[in-house]
Structure formats: C-alpha cells, structure tokens
Amino acid sequence: MKFLLVAVNAKYIHSNPAIYSLRAYAGAKLQQYVELAEYTINQPMEEILADIYERKPDVAGFSCYIWNWRLIQELLTELAKLLPETDIWLGGPEVSWDAENILQKYLQVTGIMVGEGEATFKELLETYVRCGGAGEECGEAAEKQRPGGIQGLSARAEAGYWNVEAQWKKIPGLYLRSGATPPRAQVKLDDIPFLYQDLSLFENRIIYYESSRGCPFLCSYCLSSLEKQLRFRDINVIKKELQFFLDNRVKQVKFIDRTFNCNYEHAMAIWSYLEEHDNGVTNFHFEISADILREDEIELLGRLRPGLVQLEIGVQSTNPGTLKAIRRVTEPEKLEKIVASIGRGGNVHQHLDLIAGLPYENYESFGRSFDRVYRMRPEQLQLGFLKVLKGSEMWERAEEYGIVYRAQPPYEVLYTRWLSFEDVLKLKRIEEMVEIYYNSGQFTHTLPFLEKAFSNPFVMYEKMAEFYGENGYFKASPARSYRYQVLFAFALKYDEKREAVYREFLTYDMYLREKVKSRPVFAVDLSGYRESIRDFYQEEERTRRYLPDYAGYDGKQLSKMTHLEPFFWPVWDREQVAELYESTGTENTRNDRERKAEFVLFDYRRRNPLNSEAETCHVVCRQTENEV
Incomplete structure (x- = not known):
C-alpha cells in the first residue's frame, strides 16, 4: 500500500513543510507506506501527471493552496482517468473552508482532510494500512475477493468488501460525501517530530520552521485570525532544533509563525539563543508585529550580526478607517519610530508590506499610505493586492464592502467601492516599478x-x-x-x-x-x-x-x-x-x-x-x- 503525498510549490527553492509534517507525525511504523512528491507550478501539468502515474500510488493526497489550486484541479480530472483505482484526498487551507462544494464538483475526490492534518492523516493512513492492501487484518482476504469492474479502494468499500467508510466516519477532521465528521482537536506542537533529519532533501531550498501556531490578532483578510488558540513549541526543543540548523550551516531558516513576537518571552528566548550561537552564516526570517516590540527587544536586535535576522512587517495601510475595518491593531506613529530605531543599527533587513484593495482605501489614500511607509526606508517595500480568502471575514463581507474579486485563485481584488479597476491597473504598474528600482x-x-x-x-x-x-x-x-x-x-x-x-x-x-x-x-x-x-x-x-x-x-x-x-x-x-x-x-x-x-x-x-x-x-x- 502506497499513500503518495503531493505538494506543488510556487518555486523550486520552496519546500512544503505540511507533507513532511504529516509523514513525520505518522510515526516510524507507518512511514514505510508514505511517499512524498514535490513539484512546482512552473512545471507542465503533463509532466507532473506522468510522474504521479509512474509512482502508481494506491492513495494520493494533495496539499492545496491558492497558488497551486488551479493546477491541482487539472490534475484531479486527468489522474482519475489514468489511475481509476487510486483514491484521492485533499487537504490544506484552499479546500478546508469549501469542502462540500468541492466534493460535489469533483466526484473523483474521495474526501477532504479539514484543518490541521497531522492526527487526521495518521488515523486515515492507519485505516488504509489495516484494510487497504497492506496484508493486515481484512486487507489480504479482500484483495482475493475483488470483483472485476469495481474501481478504487473506496469503491470496493462501497461494494461491501471493506467497510472502510464506516471507519472513516470515526476519524475527526474529515469531510466525506456523507457529511463532516466531528472537528479535530488541535495537536500539541511538541508531539510533532522534527522534520529535517535529512537535509540533503532540502539542498538549495528554503527551510521552513514552525515554533508556534495561531495568532492573537483578528485581521479580517487572514485565515490565521480564525485559529483562536495560540500554541508554542517547547523552548528547549526549539533550541535543540535551531542548533541543528546552525551546526549544518543552513543558509536560511524561515519561521512560518504568523506573528512571531506575539509572546515576548518566547521571542526573546529565541533571539537571545541566536545571538549566543550565531554561526556567521545562517539567516533567520521572522514575520512580526513591529509596533509591539519592547525596548529590550529592539536593543537585542541591534546587537545581532548583520544578516543574521530579517524581519517582515505587515503594515497593510496607515489609513485609520481602513485599519479599523480590517481589525488591524497598528499604531503608525509608533511603528515609524521602531522601524527607524532598528534601521539605525544597519544590521537587520526590514521588509514592510502594504495591501491595495482594502475597505475605505482609495487611490489617493493608498498613495498616502505608500509615502508614509516608503519614508521609513525599509530594505524592501512589498505592494500586495487583497486576496479574498475562503473562510475569512473579508470573504464573508465582500459584498457589503463592494469588493469584487477574481473567481479563480488567488482570488485577487478586481475593484472595490473605493478603488476602480483602472486604479488597480495603475497600482500594478507602480508595483512593478517599485520591484525593479527600489526592491x-x-x-x-x-x-x-x-x-x-x-x-x-x-x-x-x-x-x-x-x-x-x-x-x-x-x-x-x-x-x-x-x-x-x-x-x-x-x-x-x-x-x-x-x-x-x-x-x-x-x-x-x-x-x-x-x-x-x-x-x-x-x-x-x-x-x-x-x-x-x-x-x-x-x-x-x-x-x-x-x-x-x-x-x-x-x-x-x-x-x-x-x-x-x-x-x-x-x-x-x-x-x-x-x-x-x-x-x-x-x-x-x-x-x-x-x-x-x-x-x-x-x-x-x-x-x-x-x-x-x-x-x-x-x-x-x-x-x-x-x-x-
């Protein structure tokens, strides 16, 4: 029995921590049944399809995001024709909030893993191993009785030879054709094994690391605001894992924590450890909320080796009405002082973000936000455009705000009550100038x-x-x-x-x-x-x-x-x-x-x-x- 976990990344230098986390959490005994496959959205669909076909999985699971969903939809249609006996499962933020409609549209999809997938995947995999061709319990006998013309493991179950569907209903965190199973309790981060035992798999690629999950803020455009409980990995475990990266002189480690510094003690402990154990090579990337930084955090950052740390700071807008509408807790005046203070050290790369298309932000207002952030002189100024993500508050209130967005991923804004499509096109061209000449x-x-x-x-x-x-x-x-x-x-x-x-x-x-x-x-x-x-x-x-x-x-x-x-x-x-x-x-x-x-x-x-x-x-x- 082979369960193939498929990731389609935006670029080759990216990796997909989700599929590595699923496999690691499954445990040593079950990992023998799991195979990983990583591709990029720049590869031809036919090339990816051929590779999956040659691997001949019994089950294929796809990690779905806004950047790869269009390509995965193509793969779903064609893969079922080539491997009709292969069950297909989906997971990830792109499918977790619209599971029922997706199952109705894609009849070849067996089911969807909703939300956090580690524990859900492990139990699903156990079910397949127990009754899906691994030679255990009912699997071996069922293989001998397989009737001709019945396709797919789930189809065999429906034929009465394996009662897998009944077992799936016992697994929390699934959406099946018969409906949703109970919600899955959140996993403890300390229960997730370290993902990077073999660094040869990540040569010339960015290493992603997670020290916390959840976010205390309620930004209406972000799915992280829906995850209320904030959880942290044990700091002693984190230090041990960071030392692994340092000892192996990894080029860059990118923390995927939504707001890294939301817990003062947690952030200080990690930054202090990096200061004390700096290897002179590795760069660590953090997404932070700068206006909540304390004086001793700024002082510590100012002592670090140039290039040891880079900070991504989401400003999004400086318009008070916009900030209130998106539930963004930001004090622009305080932010300016802190960014300037960090910048004076000349040792920390700062990346500031703005989002066009937010409520109450017209072309002129966005220009004012741009000027204010630009004068902070970050190393990079990212001009992004609102993406109306399924499940977010912005998605639910899009009609109220007059936000019209693309029907296909990445669901980017076309125009709003305040910003015309012509204005969006002008901002797109300005964005390109900023990329070419500033960034x-x-x-x-x-x-x-x-x-x-x-x-x-x-x-x-x-x-x-x-x-x-x-x-x-x-x-x-x-x-x-x-x-x-x-x-x-x-x-x-x-x-x-x-x-x-x-x-x-x-x-x-x-x-x-x-x-x-x-x-x-x-x-x-x-x-x-x-x-x-x-x-x-x-x-x-x-x-x-x-x-x-x-x-x-x-x-x-x-x-x-x-x-x-x-x-x-x-x-x-x-x-x-x-x-x-x-x-x-x-x-x-x-x-x-x-x-x-x-x-x-x-x-x-x-x-x-x-x-x-x-x-x-x-x-x-x-x-x-x-x-x-």
Whole structure:
C-alpha cells in the first residue's frame, strides 16, 4: 500500500513543510507506506501527471493552496482517468473552508482532510494500512475477493468488501460525501517530530520552521485570525532544533509563525539563543508585529550580526478607517519610530508590506499610505493586492464592502467601492516599478536624490510607470544592466539641469553592485584619469595600503578585481542628499570638470552582508595637471 503525498510549490527553492509534517507525525511504523512528491507550478501539468502515474500510488493526497489550486484541479480530472483505482484526498487551507462544494464538483475526490492534518492523516493512513492492501487484518482476504469492474479502494468499500467508510466516519477532521465528521482537536506542537533529519532533501531550498501556531490578532483578510488558540513549541526543543540548523550551516531558516513576537518571552528566548550561537552564516526570517516590540527587544536586535535576522512587517495601510475595518491593531506613529530605531543599527533587513484593495482605501489614500511607509526606508517595500480568502471575514463581507474579486485563485481584488479597476491597473504598474528600482537594491543612492524632483515618492513611481508605458518597457522589459540607462533617461525628462549628478549617482550605484565589463554610457569619460588609476594600482602592489587582503596579486590583477572611479560630486553621502540637491539647482551641472575629482575604490571581496554592496573607501591619487 502506497499513500503518495503531493505538494506543488510556487518555486523550486520552496519546500512544503505540511507533507513532511504529516509523514513525520505518522510515526516510524507507518512511514514505510508514505511517499512524498514535490513539484512546482512552473512545471507542465503533463509532466507532473506522468510522474504521479509512474509512482502508481494506491492513495494520493494533495496539499492545496491558492497558488497551486488551479493546477491541482487539472490534475484531479486527468489522474482519475489514468489511475481509476487510486483514491484521492485533499487537504490544506484552499479546500478546508469549501469542502462540500468541492466534493460535489469533483466526484473523483474521495474526501477532504479539514484543518490541521497531522492526527487526521495518521488515523486515515492507519485505516488504509489495516484494510487497504497492506496484508493486515481484512486487507489480504479482500484483495482475493475483488470483483472485476469495481474501481478504487473506496469503491470496493462501497461494494461491501471493506467497510472502510464506516471507519472513516470515526476519524475527526474529515469531510466525506456523507457529511463532516466531528472537528479535530488541535495537536500539541511538541508531539510533532522534527522534520529535517535529512537535509540533503532540502539542498538549495528554503527551510521552513514552525515554533508556534495561531495568532492573537483578528485581521479580517487572514485565515490565521480564525485559529483562536495560540500554541508554542517547547523552548528547549526549539533550541535543540535551531542548533541543528546552525551546526549544518543552513543558509536560511524561515519561521512560518504568523506573528512571531506575539509572546515576548518566547521571542526573546529565541533571539537571545541566536545571538549566543550565531554561526556567521545562517539567516533567520521572522514575520512580526513591529509596533509591539519592547525596548529590550529592539536593543537585542541591534546587537545581532548583520544578516543574521530579517524581519517582515505587515503594515497593510496607515489609513485609520481602513485599519479599523480590517481589525488591524497598528499604531503608525509608533511603528515609524521602531522601524527607524532598528534601521539605525544597519544590521537587520526590514521588509514592510502594504495591501491595495482594502475597505475605505482609495487611490489617493493608498498613495498616502505608500509615502508614509516608503519614508521609513525599509530594505524592501512589498505592494500586495487583497486576496479574498475562503473562510475569512473579508470573504464573508465582500459584498457589503463592494469588493469584487477574481473567481479563480488567488482570488485577487478586481475593484472595490473605493478603488476602480483602472486604479488597480495603475497600482500594478507602480508595483512593478517599485520591484525593479527600489526592491532590487540597485539604486540605493540615486533614488533618494531623484525623489527630490517630485512632490512625493508615490508620484515619482507613478510618473516612472507612465514613462515605462510610453516607451514600451512593460511589453519588453529592459535587461538588468540597461535599467540604469532607462532611469537616467527618466531623470533627465524631469530634472535635466542636474544631468552630471545623475550620471555620477548611477555610476556609483552600478559599481557598488558589480565590476561591470562594459563601461556604462552615462559614466564620465576616463580618458584624462587613466594614468592616475594605473599609478594607484602600481603603488598598491607595493604598499597594500588599501587592499591588504589581496596579497600575491600584481597591480594589473588588482585593477581587474576591484574598481577605482573618479567622482566630482559627493554621491556617496546619503545624509547630504537634500543639501546636494539644493546646491546643484542653481545652474546646469554638466560642467563638472571645474570640480576636483575624488577617487572611490570599490572592493568586491568585502561586501555589506545586508545588501551585498561592495565596500568602498576614498583613496589619494596623484593627479596630473590636466586632471585638476
């Protein structure tokens, strides 16, 4: 007997902790009957179907989410044709809240595991092993009596040879064609075995870890608000499991706790342990509510190694009416102070989220929310769009709010009483600009300067989206290196008199990221500075004043491994952006050669662990007369 658990992930680097948790909870004796299969939504359906067919499972269980449900629906239809004797079970948030309708639509589905699945799956698996072809009890005898033409284990049960249906009705947490069984009591997290004994299965993939379940908040768009009881894994067990990741130098561990810091003692214990046992490599991701952080939590975070921790903070909106409607407990003023405090440490990556399409948030209001969060200067600003999830309060009140959303997953908002579809399309284009130019981290010095040319950041990205549309870039997206040139053209359209300064900002940002092979077209002409650059590297070969880590390399090799660039404007000084903008507004800056060049050395062996920017330093170069 083979029970195949199927996961279809959004990307290859993702894994599905649900199917690993189901198998682990089943216990050592039953695990021999369980096989796991992971795919991605980017694979052709036919390829996934063929692989499942070749595995020949007696039972197949699918883990269903908004990102894979459309593909799984295709698989359900075709799999039943190829493996008519295979029972099909579903589980996961996408099917738990609409089980009756799904069973009516897909007659090939045997049943649905509703809610938490660990204990439910174990009991279901035991039933199949006992009476489903494992040679135990009634199974062996039943196989001998199987009548021709009867298909599927459940069909055989209906024929009277196995009374499996009666046994299923005794299992809490199922939805059968005869109706729902009693609700399943929540499992204790300490009863779930550690999922990652064999890390070879997760090579080059994100490790997901769960230290708690449930959420104390009641956000109306989120299914976690329906799980009232908040449960935690024993802290001593957690420490032991975290040490396993640290000892194995796992690249990233992503906590899937809905609000990690909802319990102060729990969060402090874990962050303190990571501080004390940091291996210098592993990154840990946490989804938190920042405005409930205490002073000592912020202080602890400020002590951590750069890159040890990254925080995802769901702001969603700063509109008071919207926050009240979605039951979101957020104090924007307090949030601003805390994000700024964490940001000053320069060691924690902060990812802030906004959601478009919420009640009482129109286009202008969203723009104000955007500007307020943008000015917090997170490392990433995620613009999301409301997804009306089955079972959530937002789903139940969608008609009341005038929220119209897509009929198919991910059930994303089309328009609301406050936000038109045209507005949604504009925000989609702005979202793409934010992804390309802000979240990429490629323009960290150019953008703050460019913002000064516009009334606010939201308008800048709005105009940027219009510029992209006018030039056809949404249909033919520019290559990563060409995006610098596109941004240069955009800057000149709105602020031509500062041309030379934009040239230098973009040059600085480009060389911060990489030693480019071809010199960018907007960079200054180096013809008058090549002798000074050559002299610098020859001198560095002798003295190692600036590059002590490059022992054994000659000057020519040093020049290929690092980069030296002359600048006429202090584009590296983020603190002086406003002053620089004002000082360059009185005349056209193209005559930059009247200023004396300062040389900046970019060292690509030394990078900022938070943003991967090259380490820089100012160097003293001998300048010839025609360079001054």
